[in-house]
Amino acid sequence: xxxxxxxxxxxxxxxxxxxxxxxxxxxxxxxxxxxxxxxxxxxxxxxxxxxxxxxxxxxxxxxxxxxxxxxxxxxxxxxxxxxxxxxxxxxxxxxxxxxxxxxxxxxxxxxxxxxxxxxxxxxxxxxxxxxxxxxxxxxxxxxxxxxxxxxxxxxxxxxxxxxxxxxxxxxxxxxxxxxxxxxx
Amino acid sequence: xxxxxxxxxxxxxxxxxxxxxxxxxxxxxxxxxxxxxxxxxxxxxxxxxxxxxxxxxxxxxxxxxxxxxxxxxxxxxxxxxxxxxxxxxxxxxxxxxxxxxxxxxxxxxxxxxxxxxxxxxxxxxxxxxxxxxxxxxxxxxxxxxxxxxxx
Numbered sequence: 001x002x003x004x005x006x007x008x009x010x011x012x013x014x015x016x017x018x019x020x021x022x023x024x025x026x027x028x029x030x031x032x033x034x035x036x037x038x039x040x041x042x043x044x045x046x047x048x049x050x051x052x053x054x055x056x057x058x059x060x061x062x063x064x065x066x067x068x069x070x071x072x073x074x075x076x077x078x079x080x081x082x083x084x085x086x087x088x089x090x091x092x093x094x095x096x097x098x099x100x101x102x103x104x105x106x107x108x109x110x111x112x113x114x115x116x117x118x119x120x121x122x123x124x125x126x127x128x129x130x131x132x133x134x135x136x137x138x139x140x141x142x143x144x145x146x147x148x149x150x151x152x153x154x155x156x157x158x159x160x161x162x163x164x165x166x167x168x169x170x171x172x173x174x175x176x177x178x179x180x181x182x183x184x
Numbered sequence: 185x186x187x188x189x190x191x192x193x194x195x196x197x198x199x200x201x202x203x204x205x206x207x208x209x210x211x212x213x214x215x216x217x218x219x220x221x222x223x224x225x226x227x228x229x230x231x232x233x234x235x236x237x238x239x240x241x242x243x244x245x246x247x248x249x250x251x252x253x254x255x256x257x258x259x260x261x262x263x264x265x266x267x268x269x270x271x272x273x274x275x276x277x278x279x280x281x282x283x284x285x286x287x288x289x290x291x292x293x294x295x296x297x298x299x300x301x302x303x304x305x306x307x308x309x310x311x312x313x314x315x316x317x318x319x320x321x322x323x324x325x326x327x328x329x330x331x332x333x334x335x
Contacts, residue, residue: 041213
């Protein structure tokens with residue numbers, strides 16, 4: 001079912017164009033990286049604040065509350081670009097172990113949000129009133145750091161997997177034309 | 185010819201790339217926090233100067249991480265990078281962005297006036313770092329033989 005959906009989506013005119021585009025596809029990848037630097041920077045600062053390693057002079061509530069909306073914009077940009085790239089080679093990515101690992105990590109991150117949202121992230125003011133950052137908040141920060149860094153690493157791994165033999169594989173992404181000349 | 189030990193392991197390059205990504209998330213991410221603050225977006229309860237002081241060491245740590253992993257990535261195939269135009273552009277914008285960050289950007293943060301001039305500095309800083317990232321991505325999307333022909 002997922003595979004047939006993957007075959008259908010990558011065969012649409014839009015994704016066929018995107019897959020073969022010499023400039024649009026890399027631009028989407030670059031925007032994905034821009035989003036990672038914006039979103040990733042905010043995630044790192046939030047986690048490091050909870051661990052008492054960065055922005056120690058600022059209340060935890062200042063960091064968490066003020067970055068909540070900007071983080072959502074960053075994540076939205078990263079996910080949008082990510083989904084566009086995923087759909088370009090949906091069939092080959094269906095078999096890619098790094099894609100599977102990355103998507104599994106997102107499931108874990110959703111669980112992370114469900115578990116820690118009520119106990120940490122919406123209680124920033126309480127954390128500030130406590131004499132020290134409570135253990136559960138530090139646990140949330142460490143897990144967030146580990147999971148997000150793992151997401152970045154799995155994402156990087158995706159490009160290193162050769163597609164398996166015998167798949168329908170539409171034409172690979174076209175890069176700059178190859179001009180073969182003897183290099184003497 | 186001395187063999188680069190980086191090239192004897194299949195994992196070395198991708199692992200360095202991951203370190204490179206974390207490095208620029210840290211450096212560009214923290215600089216962008218200050219840039220957006222200059223534009224009046226994000227952490228507005230703090231002044232740009234407070235934010236810059238809070239994140240300064242982490243920015244530097246990110247830049248060091250990024251530069252060292254970047255140099256090692258470069259060392260894996262210097263000839264390829266030497267003939268790669270996006271790489272040249274990336275280096276150009278990287279030097280510009282770092283110099284800008286520690287000169288004009290710093291002065292705008294210190295002034296703390298939040299005027300049009302400071303907003304412009306925020307926009308220019310964001311644009312410069314975006315150029316660095318775009319340059320980095322396009323390194324992998326150029327066929328090096330094209331550039332060899334041009335030389």
